[in-house]
Each structure stands twice: as structure tokens, then as C-alpha cells.
Amino acid sequence: MSCVVWNARGLGNQRAFRELKRLIAEKDPSLIFISESKLRDYQCNWWKSVLGFSGLFAVSCQGRSGGLILLWKDPLDVMIHSYSSGHIYCSVNHVGKKWRFTGFYGSPEACSRHLSWDLLRRLHNLSNLKGLPWLVGGDFNEICYDEEKSGGNLRPLAQTQAFRDVLDDCSLQDLHVRGEFYTWVNRRAAAATIFERLDRYVATFD
Known part of the structure; x- marks a missing residue:
């Protein structure tokens, strides 16, 4: 099986929907987990x-921002345990094999990213599912190291350290990337x- 996460940056037009169909x-x-759909839930049914x-x-x-979608196929049996504007x-x-998945949008x-990291820690500590393998994928809106950014000012050390800390606290390891390394560009001159x-996947060792 395969899993896809995608920040759509809006799915309310035919061009974006065609791109989704092409990706699938x-x-x-x-x-598949989609963030920033910019749609109401009933528009996706x-x-x-x-x-x-x-x-x-x-x-x-919420207004003109956010919106999350999770889609799955048989024979996957998926049970939703919690959700918010960010997960x-x-x-x-x-x-017969059970695991956890979190679609994540940091x-x-x-200034509010610490709330996203607190959310990850709470999900990690949910006792009824804690023993299961855990895969987290999505747009974290943060980099781990300066090497994950090209151009512009460097990130404050405390900001990237906070991201590394939450991954350590939750026993989540970055999965190695293949293909294009960068996942976002500001599209300027x-x-x-x-x-x-x-955007990335992180997972517990198991």
C-alpha cells in the first residue's frame, strides 16, 4: 500500500481538482491526506x-484558510480518534496489522507553532493507542536544520530546536527523502x- 500527503493550497477550482486526480x-x-483544502466538510462528501x-x-x-481531508480505500479499516484544524x-x-496515522498541518x-508541538505530544501519549506503530505525515511548516532551507534569513535556533525536541519526545524519526528535497518555494524572482x-513523513521505529 502507499500513502500520500499533499498541501493543496486550495481545491475549490477545476485546475486543482485535476491535479488531485493526476496525483491519485x-x-x-x-x-491520502490533504491539507489546506480551503473547503467546508460537506463540499467533499x-x-x-x-x-x-x-x-x-x-x-x-476556517474562513478562507485551512481545511483537512482524509481519504482511504478498501481493505483499509480506518477509525478516527481525534481531529482539529491541524490534524x-x-x-x-x-x-490484520494495526498502526496509527496522523495527517498533520503545523x-x-x-508564534503559535508550540501549540502544534504540544498537540503531537498529547497524541503520542494517548494510552489506548500508544503501543501501535505511528506514522505522521503532512506540512509541519517548519524545518529541522538550516540545511533544509535555501535562500533568505536563517531560522532562529530555538525555533528549529523546538521541532527537533518534539520529534525526540515522541520517538519520531524522519524518513529519508527520495527525489526533490525541497517541498516549498516562494516563487519570487x-x-x-x-x-x-x-512537508515530510516521520515515524516511530517499529
Whole structure:
């Protein structure tokens, strides 16, 4: 099986929806997590059948920002345990093997990012699921090291250290990347171009 996470930055137009269909056709994911859909939950209900999935759970956007979607296919048995504007937390039973998945969207505001890290710690400590393997994927809106950014000013050390600390506290390890290293670009003129690795998967060892 395969799992895809994608920051769509808005799915309310045909171009974005075509890109989603292309991504699904190319990767054939059993589970896909989409952040920044910028849609209300009821606007996503018909996607399940149109895109060939058996299950869907959506969190509404807040105003013109946010919005999360989780889609999955048979034979995955998915149970949602908690959700917010920044996450969808579920258990997944796949052919008798059970594990945890969290689709994650870190706060885009640096001053509020500690709340995102506190959320990860709370999810880590949920006693009824703590023993299960855990995969977390999404847009964390933060880098771990200066090497994950090209262009612009360096991140404050305390900011990147806080991200590394929460990964350590939750026993989450970064999964090695293949292909394009950076996942975000500000799309400005060459001298002002900034690349960052904001999207990633992290997982417990098991």
C-alpha cells in the first residue's frame, strides 16, 4: 500500500481538482491526506465515489484558510480518534496489522507553532493507542536544520530546536527523502527565491 500527503493550497477550482486526480492516478494511494483544502466538510462528501475511495473524513476550513481531508480505500479499516484544524488522528487496520496515522498541518504562524508541538505530544501519549506503530505525515511548516532551507534569513535556533525536541519526545524519526528535497518555494524572482523542506513523513521505529 502507499500513502500520500499533499498541501493543496486550495481545491475549490477545476485546475486543482485535476491535479488531485493526476496525483491519485500516478501514485495510486491507499490513503491520502490533504491539507489546506480551503473547503467546508460537506463540499467533499461526493469525492469518495468520484475518486474511487471507500472512506472519507473532512475537517472544515476556517474562513478562507485551512481545511483537512482524509481519504482511504478498501481493505483499509480506518477509525478516527481525534481531529482539529491541524490534524486528523486515526488507527488503521490493514490485513490484520494495526498502526496509527496522523495527517498533520503545523501552525503557519511561528508564534503559535508550540501549540502544534504540544498537540503531537498529547497524541503520542494517548494510552489506548500508544503501543501501535505511528506514522505522521503532512506540512509541519517548519524545518529541522538550516540545511533544509535555501535562500533568505536563517531560522532562529530555538525555533528549529523546538521541532527537533518534539520529534525526540515522541520517538519520531524522519524518513529519508527520495527525489526533490525541497517541498516549498516562494516563487519570487531569482535573487529572492527561497526553498524549504516543510512537508515530510516521520515515524516511530517499529
